[in-house]
Amino acid sequence: MRVTNNMITYNFLTSLNKSLERQNKIQEQLTDGKQLHRPSDNPVKSIRALRANVSLVENEQYTQNLNDAISWMESTDSAMSNLSSIAIKFKELALSADGTKPPEAYKAIAAEMDGLINQAVTIGNTKLGDRYIFSGQQDKTLPFVRTDDTVTYYGDNNKISMQIKAGVTTPTQDSVNLTGAAIFGANNEMLQHMIEIKSQLETGTPDLNVVLNTGLTNLDVDSSKLLEAQTQLGARMSSYLLAENMLEKANVVITGDVAANEDLDIPKAIIDFKTSETVYKNALSVGAKIMPASLVDFLK
Template identity: 40%
Template structure:
């Protein structure tokens, strides 16, 4: 076969270009240490790399969610610890008030209690960034506001703390699958923190917090402001049973006995029979009438709300009027019992929050371990074997230089060589 000068030159240049392509490919890989730059380099490894990168981005997002959740719960836990300390202080003040020789006057105790209520409102409005942590999902709205609320006649306007948040849970996705807000929630709702939120049935119909109502009622009792019968505090043995409300006026007005009511029969959560006594005297049987059932005691109308927790043996106690001194018996038996119940509820919520925090801490550890594992897989799939690539690069460079040297000798001379 005749080999022409052109054929010899073409074959030489083709081989030289292939050597340059290999050298360029190795140089590109060595520049960033990656073995794959485009799918055509290795389709199978390219697909694996895409999957690993997607898993890595998901894992990073889940990790960020976990960190945000833990930060949210740590802030909530700190706020709840502060509230727990405040409830303990409230009990100390109440116990001091009923002591035979209190250290402070009733007015001074009430003033300190008023300050604690304001501090609790501030704690309830704790924020992370621009989000209120106890407002439910409506976390852009300030949840708690202390103001005068119109309860309608006959109570009229009364000091109260109004809740403006909602009762929805906030949950953050920390793993693939369906999110269960009831189980994975990171927030404590204001309605849980400060007791049930009760919407007033008259006046402006404002949602008010029961725990704040207890504290304000105790303060008013110390200041002798619970004068009207509708505002009189009622001590009840079963805090889960139906709430009792009062109306009317006791006859004769000059008397102010301690009235005790004991439930004797219940049907379907409705109180159907009671007995009452005045200052511990002989019990008198009475049958509530009407809807809701009302008990009439010397001009005082007592209504016990329907509740599935109503039980035979539940007791209610109150005095028709306050007079000029606080009702120390009610403070001992009612206000302190309310405070203990509120404190126990806070501790229960804090325990539940601690359990969820532990779960999220474990999730964080798992995600950090998974991050290392995915990175190892990705590195094994994408990273270049640097020592081997350096050897290949030097070998290819030597081959290229040798090819240039041999090519210069093998290429036949041309007319241009003789013209020089």
């Protein structure tokens, strides 16, 4: 077969353009340190990187849910500890009503108890951001309102759950909240028992059996329920903290996978670029020598 000048020129320029394309590709990679800019760069690595990035996005949402859930439970735990302290102080005041005091002393104790009841209601209305933590799913509604000696609950008894892993959440198991019933009882019994004791002492001539026997027994039961709910909350919080730790470790592995598939080996790329640049320049030099005239004609 006869080889013409045009064939030589065409083959040379085709080879030269491929060399230039490779050089430009490496230069593009060096610009941002990424080896993948389009699926055709490396189809297998592109698929792996895509899957890893999707997993990272999903885990980012799970991480946010975990952070929100843990913050919610920490606020709840702190509020319940404060309620337990109030219950202890209230029982101490009740025990001080030992039948040896004048009427004004009982009334003074009642006034202090009234302040503790108000504090308990305030804790029941604790907010995290703009959400009431003890209102159930009605978390934009003020849960507890005290009118004289009646406390009304306006929240609901529904659980709030946050998805922290792939799959279906179970509100009864994965709930992050406690409702009003969990802290004060289904009908605000704890607050009502406090009010009953306080009301006895306000008279100045209290029925000490109601105060020291029935009243304190009821408060002991209420405190035990409060502690039990707090313990269950602590167990759930521990599982969420463990899930957070596991998710952080998983993210480290996935981030490594992304880097392995996307990130450029800079030192190697620099060497490849220099090599490609040298090959391209040498090709230009050789081409100019073997076809000085035909190349100019072709380019015209």
